[in-house]
Amino acid sequence: MRSSTQMLREPAWRELLEALPVLQTFFDGDPHSYGIQSLLRCVTSYTNDAFAAVDNGKPFVWYNLGFNSELIYALGDVCPLPIESLGVLHNLLGSLDRSMEFIDTAVATGVPSDCCSADKLAVGAIHKNLYPMPACTVGINTPCDSQVMATQVMAELGQAPFFPIDVPYYHDDRTVRHVAAQLRELIPFLERHTQRRLDFDRLRYVCELSNQTTEAIWEWLEWRKNVPLAQSSKLVAFTLVLQILFTGHRNGVELAQALLREVKERTVRGEHFYEERARAIWYQDPVWTDMQIYDWFEQDLGLSVPVDVFGFYAQDGLIDTRTPDTMLEGLARKLVNCHPMARQFRSDMGVYIRDFMHMHEAWQADCGIFAGHIACKHAWGGIGLFKEACRKAGIPLLVFEFDMFDPRITPNDEVFFQVERFVNEVVLPRKARG
Amino acid sequence: MPDATLQSILALIQEPVPQPVRDWKSNGQPVVGYFCQYVPQELILASGALPLRLRGVGSDDPSLGDALMSGRVCTFVRHVMSLVLDGRYDVLDAAVCANTCDHVRRAADVFTHKTDIPCEFVSVPRSPRESLFAYYLEELRNLHASLCTRFGTAPTDDALRDAIRTIESNRQRLRALPPLRQHQAPKLTGAESLALHIASQVLPPKDFQSLADELLEALERRPGFEDLRARFVLIGAELDDPGYVRALESQGALVVGDQLCFGARSVLPPIDPDAQDPLEAIARTYFFRHSCARMMGDFPARYESIVKLVDDCRADGVIFQRLMFCDPWGADHHNILLRCKNVGGFPFLSLTREYGIVPTGQLRTRVQAFVERIEIARAQATPIQEGGES
Numbered sequence: 001m002r003s004s005t006q007m008l009r010e011p012a013w014r015e016l017l018e019a020l021p022v023l024q025t026f027f028d029g030d031p032h033s034y035g036i037q038s039l040l041r042c043v044t045s046y047t048n049d050a051f052a053a054v055d056n057g058k059p060f061v062w063y064n065l066g067f068n069s070e071l072i073y074a075l076g077d078v079c080p081l082p083i084e085s086l087g088v089l090h091n092l093l094g095s096l097d098r099s100m101e102f103i104d105t106a107v108a109t110g111v112p113s114d115c116c117s118a119d120k121l122a123v124g125a126i127h128k129n130l131y132p133m134p135a136c137t138v139g140i141n142t143p144c145d146s147q148v149m150a151t152q153v154m155a156e157l158g159q160a161p162f163f164p165i166d167v168p169y170y171h172d173d174r175t176v177r178h179v180a181a182q183l184r185e186l187i188p189f190l191e192r193h194t195q196r197r198l199d200f201d202r203l204r205y206v207c208e209l210s211n212q213t214t215e216a217i218w219e220w221l222e223w224r225k226n227v228p229l230a231q232s233s234k235l236v237a238f239t240l241v242l243q244i245l246f247t248g249h250r251n252g253v254e255l256a257q258a259l260l261r262e263v264k265e266r267t268v269r270g271e272h273f274y275e276e277r278a279r280a281i282w283y284q285d286p287v288w289t290d291m292q293i294y295d296w297f298e299q300d301l302g303l304s305v306p307v308d309v310f311g312f313y314a315q316d317g318l319i320d321t322r323t324p325d326t327m328l329e330g331l332a333r334k335l336v337n338c339h340p341m342a343r344q345f346r347s348d349m350g351v352y353i354r355d356f357m358h359m360h361e362a363w364q365a366d367c368g369i370f371a372g373h374i375a376c377k378h379a380w381g382g383i384g385l386f387k388e389a390c391r392k393a394g395i396p397l398l399v400f401e402f403d404m405f406d407p408r409i410t411p412n413d414e415v416f417f418q419v420e421r422f423v424n425e426v427v428l429p430r431k432a433r434g
Numbered sequence: 435m436p437d438a439t440l441q442s443i444l445a446l447i448q449e450p451v452p453q454p455v456r457d458w459k460s461n462g463q464p465v466v467g468y469f470c471q472y473v474p475q476e477l478i479l480a481s482g483a484l485p486l487r488l489r490g491v492g493s494d495d496p497s498l499g500d501a502l503m504s505g506r507v508c509t510f511v512r513h514v515m516s517l518v519l520d521g522r523y524d525v526l527d528a529a530v531c532a533n534t535c536d537h538v539r540r541a542a543d544v545f546t547h548k549t550d551i552p553c554e555f556v557s558v559p560r561s562p563r564e565s566l567f568a569y570y571l572e573e574l575r576n577l578h579a580s581l582c583t584r585f586g587t588a589p590t591d592d593a594l595r596d597a598i599r600t601i602e603s604n605r606q607r608l609r610a611l612p613p614l615r616q617h618q619a620p621k622l623t624g625a626e627s628l629a630l631h632i633a634s635q636v637l638p639p640k641d642f643q644s645l646a647d648e649l650l651e652a653l654e655r656r657p658g659f660e661d662l663r664a665r666f667v668l669i670g671a672e673l674d675d676p677g678y679v680r681a682l683e684s685q686g687a688l689v690v691g692d693q694l695c696f697g698a699r700s701v702l703p704p705i706d707p708d709a710q711d712p713l714e715a716i717a718r719t720y721f722f723r724h725s726c727a728r729m730m731g732d733f734p735a736r737y738e739s740i741v742k743l744v745d746d747c748r749a750d751g752v753i754f755q756r757l758m759f760c761d762p763w764g765a766d767h768h769n770i771l772l773r774c775k776n777v778g779g780f781p782f783l784s785l786t787r788e789y790g791i792v793p794t795g796q797l798r799t800r801v802q803a804f805v806e807r808i809e810i811a812r813a814q815a816t817p818i819q820e821g822g823e824s
Binding site: 109110111112114115116123139141144145146148149150151152153155156157162163164166168169170178181182185346347348349372374376377378380381382383384385 | 501502503504505506507508511533535536537539540542543544546547555557559560561563565566569727728730731733756758759760761762764765766767768769770771772773784786
C-alpha cells in the first residue's frame with residue numbers, strides 16, 4: 001500500500017486538502033454557519049484519519065452510497081471508504097475539472113456514457129488509483145441500477161473479496177429481516193478480511209451515536225419547517241453525505257447537531273437574509289456542481305428549499321440497542337426505510353409520490369421541482385405518474401433534465417433560468433391569486 | 435425444408451401476440467405476460483395459464499410509453515408498455531414483473547396504475563447465493579399461490595410436475611441447437627437460432643414443439659455454412675430481433691453461439707419433475723442459473739462462461755450489444771473490456787442499440803471492420819482487441 005506522502009503527490013488529494021482550510025477560513029466569516037463549518041471539519045477529520053490509516057497499515061473497506069458506515073466503524077480501527085467520496089467532495093468543493101476528469105476516465109474505460117455520473121466519479125477515481133486498496137468491498141443494490149453497476153465495477157477493480165447486499169423491492173418487516181440477516185452474514189466476512197473483531201459493545205456505542213445523529217436530523221428537519229426558512233437551502237442535502245460517511249461516528253453526531261444548532265439559533269433570532277416568497281420541495285437530485293445556486297434562488301427569486309429527497313430522513317424508529325439482533329434489525333431498517341434515495345427509488349412509485357406529498361404539506365411548500373438527473377432512469381420512468389399525482393393535488397411542478405455532477409449536460413445558468421421562469425411565471429402569480 | 439418452417443416461425447414471432455396464443459385464449463384459457471427470465475414459465479403454466487414473454491415487437495412508436503416513462507427508460511420497456519397501453523396485449527389476464535432492473539420496475543407501475551391488467555410482482559434477490567435462496571423461493575410460492583387463486587386452480591405439486599415436463603420438452607429441443615451451431619460448418623444462423631428460442635417463449639408448448647421438431651428434422655438435411663469469414667459469440671442485453679442478428683451476419687460471418695436472454699441463456703438445465711418439492715426444484719434451477727448482469731458479485735462466473743463459450747464455438751470474437759440506458763450490462767461491458775485488456779481475452783466489438791431499430795448501414799460497417807481486423811490478425815497471427823462504446 002502506498003504511504004500518505006505518496007498519495008498526497010496525487011493532485012486530486014493535494015487539491016482537496018488545500019481547499020478544505022481555505023473554505024474553513026471563508027465560512028468562519030459567518031460565525032453562525034455551524035453546519036457548513038462542521039461539515040468541513042468532519043471531512044478534514046475523516047481525511048486525516050484516512051491518511052493516518054494508510055500510514056499505519058489499517059484496513060479499508062470500500063462500499064457504495066446505498067450503504068451506511070456503522071458496521072465498519074464498529075470494527076474499530078477500520079476505515080470506511082465510500083467509493084464516490086473523492087469525486088463528490090471535489091464536486092462539492094468546486095473542483096469541477098477534477099471530477100469531470102474522473103467522469104471522462106470512467107467512460108474511457110468502458111462505463112457507458114448514459115450511466116450515472118456519481119458512479120462514474122467512483123469508477124474514475126478507482127481507475128486513477130486514488131484510493132487505498134481495500135481489504136474487502138461491500139455492495140448494496142440501493143438506490144438504483146447504476147449503483148449495481150458501480151458495485152460490480154468496484155468488485156472487479158478492488159481486487160478484494162466482495163459482499164453483495166440485496167434489498168428487496170418492498171418496505172415491510174420481511175424485507176427488514178431479510179436485510180438484517182445479510183448484515184449478520186456480513187459481520188464474519190468483515191472480520192475475516194479486515195482481521196478485526198466486531199465487538200458488540202462497540203457496535204452498541206456506534207448505534208447510540210447513530211441514534212443521536214438521527215434524532216438531531218429529525219429535529220433539524222422539524223426546525224426547517226418554520227416559515228420563513230432561517231437557514232440556507234443548500235444545507236439540506238447533507239443528510240445523505242452524513243449517513244453514508246459519518247453515521248455511527250462522533251463526526252456524524254457533531255455534524256447533525258451543528259446543523260440543528262444553526263437552524264435553531266437563526267430561527268430564534270429571526271434571521272433572514274432574503275425575503276422568502278416561495279418554498280419548493282426539490283425532488284430528485286441536488287445541483288452538487290454549484291451549491292451556490294441555492295443562494296441565488298434565495299436572493300434573486302426569494303425561493304427557499306426547506307427539504308429535498310436527499311435531506312429527508314424518514315421517521316421509522318431508532319436502533320434498538322438491547323441485543324445484537326435488535327441492533328442489526330435497526331441498522332437494516334435504516335437501510336431499507338430511511339436512507340435517502342434508497343427509501344424512495346428502489347421500489348414502486350408509491351413511496352416516492354407519498355413522500356413528496358408529505359414533504360409538500362409538512363414543509364408548507366408552494367411547488368415541486370423535479371430536478372431530473374439524466375441517469376435516474378427509475379425516477380424518469382415514473383415521471384408520468386408523478387406529474388399526474390401533482391396535477392391532481394394542484395401542486396405546480398417544474399421538470400427539467402440535468403446532471404447532478406456534470407455541468408456539461410445542462411449548464412447551471414440554464415438550470416437557474418428554468419427555475420427562475422417557473423417561480424416568476426407560475427408559482428408566484430399562482431400564490432398571488434391565492 | 436428448414437426455410438419454410440423458419441418462415442413460419444418468423445411470421446409467428448412478428449406479432450406480440452402470435453395467432454396460436456389467440457387461439458389458446460379463445461378456448462377460454464388465461465394468458466399471463468411476463469418480463470424477465472427469473473419468472474419461471476412453469477409456475478404460470480401450472481396455474482393453468484399460458485406464459486407469454488412480453489416483447490415490443492410490432493411497435494413502431496413508443497410514444498405511449500414515452501408519455502409515462504420519458505425517453506430515459508430503455509426502448510425495450512417503452513415499446514412493450516406502448517403496446518400494452520395501446521391494447522395490443524389484449525389477451526393478458528395478468529402480468530408478472532420482477533425487479534430485474536429499474537425499467538421493468540416502472541413497467542410494473544404502469545401496469546398497476548394505467549391498465550386493467552392485474553400485475554404480480556417478484557422481488558428477485560440481487561445475488562445468487564444460498565443464503566438468499568429462501569427469499570426467492572418464498573416469492574415464487576407467493577406468486578404461484580396468487581396465480582392459482584386468480585385462475586381458480588389448485589396449487590398442486592402434480593400440476594407443477596406436469597408443467598416442468600412440458601417446459602423441459604421445449605428445452606430439450608432447444609438443447610439440440612448448440613451442436614448444430616458450433617459445428618465447423620454450422621447448420622443454422624444465429625438469427626435463425628434466436629427466432630426458435632423466441633418462439634419457445636411466446637407460443638403454446640404444443641405449437642412450439644411441433645414447429646421445432648419440423649425444423650430440427652429439416653436441419654439434418656441442410657448443408658452447413660462453409661467458408662465463414664469469422665465466427666462470433668453474441669452476448670449482452672435484451673435482444674429479440676432476428677433481423678438485428680441477420681445484419682450482424684451479413685458480412686460473411688456467423689453468430690455461432692450466444693448468451694442472450696431471449697436466446698441460449700433461456701435454456702436452463704433440466705429440472706427434476708419428481709423432486710420432493712417441485713417448486714423448490716424450479717426455484718433452485720432458476721435462481722442459480724447462468725446469471726443476468728443484474729446479479730451482483732457474479733461477473734467472474736459470467737466472464738468464465740463467455741470464455742468457455744468462445745472456446746466451445748471456436749469463435750473468433752465476441753460481439754457485445756447493449757440497449758441504451760441499461761446499467762447492469764454497462765457494468766459487464768466495463769469489466770469485460772478490463773479483462774480483455776489485462777488478461778488478453780478475445781477480440782471484442784461493442785455495440786449500443788435501441789430496441790426495434792436495425793441501423794443496417796452502420797452495423798454492417800462496424801462488423802465489416804471487425805471481421806477485417808480479425809482476418810488481418812489471423813493472417814499476422816497476433817491477438818487484437820477492440821473496445822469503447824459505439
